[in-house]
Amino acid sequence: MKSEKISDAVVRRLPVYLRFLNELSHREVLTVSSQELGQKLDLNPAQIRKDLAYFGDFGRKGIGYDVSYLIEKIRQILNLDQQINVALVGAGNLGQALSNYNTYVKDNMRIIAVFDANPDKIGKKVKDITIQPIEELEQTVRDKHIQIGIITVPDVEAQRVADQLVAAGIGAILNFAPTIIKVPSDVRIHAADFTTDLISLAYYLQSGKELPENES
């Protein structure tokens, strides 16, 4: 009986575990050790055991974890035992690319509505979803029980879109716009800003780099 909250870092690793476990299940592998998980996922086996212990101690020494049980548990914890509907706002190149990745987003999570402000795009399709005008966002989010919004609009429009999503009662937002968005504390927001990721990589380019103060 654990009552501690799962840390954000662990929550972010759960989908990674889940993806590999699904792969194992697909290959009809029944059990997996923390060593195997660690090797495949480039994580410390002790870290993995600690992460998985959050969900009850169901790994067995010498045998490992039961793959299907672990999948079921992680899906429960991630709320993936229910259908989760996602709206995509912004049908530009990035939005369209994300829709194509919709096949990866199995696990009961699906983009079911796409919105854009550009009249030329309304009525066209992204995959099999018809692009709706952004004016329909709030109503559709409510009617279709959409719980997560993905924002792929230009940065100047991102806050307004977020406000609309929040007003419609969305629970979480994945923001690709390269800007900081403010939401009420009961709405979860993740920044998926790859320009930040990309630029931060430059730091690591010179091996053994020291802080500038030390370069003299």
Place this chain on the structure above:
Amino acid sequence: MKSEKISDAVVRRLPVYLRFLNELSHREVLTVSSQELGQKLDLNPAQIRKDLAYFGDFGRKGIGYDVSYLIEKIRQILNLDQQINVALVGAGNLGQALSNYNTYVKDNMRIIAVFDANPDKIGKKVKDITIQPIEELEQTVRDKHIQIGIITVPDVEAQRVADQLVAAGIGAILNFAPTIIKVPSDVRIHAADFTTDLISLAYYLQSGKELPENES
């Protein structure tokens, strides 16, 4: 005189600071306080002061930080005082979307080469860059002094592409393929896997959610 290494978390925040500072500079704002930075970036001002103290103590009480000096310092630390060339491997929807974001990737960092394995795409253009066959990857990376690779190929091809990038002497990789890629320890790799991000958001959907063990 500091000799400590900057933590990964701080390195990841630096481009966020930089983007806002560039915005301030564009608006001809000369100084900024940690409070203003904190409010805009949704970070604790104390955290910001701690982050910026890594680079020498150049904030002044009651005045704040000199915007242009801070920009210069952060650019130096991130190696952005030199041109950094980036290669994109995979000219699908996502790759094309990333190329469009190339305008954000200012700061001396630019995608200058695009590769794809599909013969139909070779010779076509993504923005103003001609798509090259993947066979030319290693030679081009060497010839054009490319230091960072972005992988946007399907997951089954990702490791092979990473191996080629590494063989060509790349220093860092941003991997969008939803799979774990292994690289030597002197190559920095970041996973930019938004499906992981998206799925982990589902955890936060039920407010006050407890671990399953507590639900009985």
